[in-house]
Amino acid sequence: LLIRGTQEISDCFYLARLTTMSGRLSFSNITALAPMVRVGTLPMRLLALDYGADVVYCEELIDIKMAQCQRVVNEVLDTVDFVAPDDRVMFRTCEREKDRVVFQMGTADPDRALTVAKLVEQDVAAIDVNMGCPKEYSTKGGMGAALLSDPDKIEAILRKLVGGVNKPVTCKIRILPSLEDTISLVKRIEKTGVAAIAVHGRFKEERPRHPVHCDYIQAVANAVSIPVIANGGSLDPVKTYANIEEFRKASGASSVMLARAAMWNPSVFRSKGLLPLETVMEEYLKYAIRYDNHAFNTKYCLCQMLRDKVETPQGKLVQAAQTNAEFRCxxxxxxxxxxxxxxDALQTNSLHGRPIMDGDVLTMAVKFERREYPPQITPKMFLLEWSRKEKLEQPTYEMVQRTQDRAFQSTVTVAEKKYRSSLWEKSKKFAEQAAAIVCLRVLGYQRVVSAKRTLVWFVKGRGR
Structure with missing residues (x-):
């Protein structure tokens, strides 16, 4: 460190504060962007990090919807996308936030919670369970604040996650009507092995207009040995960066989590003070455009920043916009x-892009077009013959079916390596053929057709 510059030394101490010796995210002495539905998407999270937030939470994402998603590496945006069957991107993240983003889910089922956690585990810093949101979006199905009345289920979910993933697990709760019951609950939560507890200092029935109960948060912080993250201070006292430390001290918590104060102006995390709203909105728009954020989500977040200025000429322009292009052409x-x-570069590198590792499987976006292959020499047949020639065991195919549209995806194993297409097919046969094409392309074989399209064969390093 003695031979490094001042900034490098500062960065080293900063990273040490964020992580433990094992490299896992630490929740001690941090300031975080709280999970907010329709707000905590990638542009807002990156902006909060720019302004000084240590940790950022994504919006609450429901386990049932996430469990149907497919992990897709987006090489154009340089992101990892979790895409629903209807092609909607449910969760988008990038390398910049990988070690600092917490994935929050809504769940009431331990097994489903673990399925989702394992799906996103390699792309996030921690997993959080929403146990505090009182809105119907969260409480239906026994999720969110509904879990507060079912401590057994809380314990089952958290124990399943702690034992099943290699990332820290946390939860966010609201306080119970009785301080004694609140303390009893958090002590039970602590025993599950979670890394931290976020406490919104309001009762389930209370709303943002009600004052936050700092005494409850303080009592929780005194009752457990893990970090407690105070939440609920955006009405009073937190309005500026200086107020964050005041809220931390008043609540007795290790850390602070900001929701509405950050939604109104994410530069609240900035130690040098708030930036003009016009500057903040411009920087937010740059991220929204760069990462292809949904235009209606972009508009929603901008309107939250404008608040009482939403009926001004600027606000009306924002409300009228229907696409990201209209915000900043x-x-x-x-x-x-x-x-x-x-x-264009990706298309040049390969007809269907470079192979991408998804866990232990090499994937490519490949469709099997039956009309392009005569029945005498399909990709599966060629791969089988190649395996025999190389004196390998014959390829084995593992099939999965998507419940919502009954589409198929196959993984082929050849020489102890796995290959599959990232695209889903309408039949088992097509899915197996697509997997075989991926394997052949990774091995260097391309399909070649004769000039009159009467003959098809495979050669190494050529073809179209």
Whole structure:
């Protein structure tokens, strides 16, 4: 450290504060962007990090919806996307936030919670369970604040997650009507092995207009040995960066989590003070455009920042926008051109893009078009013959079916390596053929057709 610059030394101490010796995210002495539905998407999370937040939470995502998602590496945006069967991106993240983003889920089922946690585990820093949101979006099905009345289920979910993933597990609760019951609950939660507890200092029936109960948060902090993250101070006292430390001291908590104060102006995390709203909105828009944020989500977040200015000429322009291009046309065009360059480069590298590792499986976006292959020499047949020639065991295929649309995806194992197409097929046969094509392309074989398209064969390093 003695031979490094001042900034490098500062960065080293900063990283040491965020992580434990094992490299896991620490929740002690941090300031976090709280999970907020429709707000905690990638642009807002990155902006909060820019302004000084140590940790950022994504919006609450429901386990049933997430369990149906497919993990997709988006090489154009440089993101990892979790895509629903209807092609909607449920969760998008990137390398910049990988070690600092907490994935929050809504769940009431231990097994389903673990399925989702394992799906996102490699792309996030920690897993959080929402046990405090009182809105119907969360409470239906026994999720959110509904869990507070079922401590057995809370314990079952948290123990399942702690024992099943290699990332820290946390939860966010509201206080119970009785301080004694609140203390009893958090002590029980602590025994599950969670890394931290976030406490929203309001009762389930209370809303943001009600004052936060700092005495309850303080009592919780005194009752457990793990970090407690205080939440609920955006009405009073937190309005500026200086107020964050005041709220931390008043609540007796190790850390502070901000929701509405950060939603109104995420530069509240900035130690040098708040930035003008116009500057913040411009920086937010840059992230929204660069990461192809849904235009209606972009509009929602901008309107939350405008607050009482939403009926001003600026606010009306924001409300009228239907696409990201309408928010900031010049920057939008620049980013679109950059993205197109990436698409062209990817297309040049390979007809269907480079192979991508998904866990222990090599994947490519490949569709099997039956009309392109005569029945005498399909990809499966060629792969089988190749395996025999190389004196390998014959390829084995493992099939999965998606429940919502009954589509199929196959993984082929050859020489102890696994291959599959990231695209789903309408039949088992097509799914197996697509997996075989991926394997052949990784091995270097391409399909070649004769000039009159009467003959198809495979060669190494050529083809179209």
């Amino acid at each position: 010049e920057y939008f065009q620049q980013v679109q051109e950059e993205h197109q360059v990436k698409r």
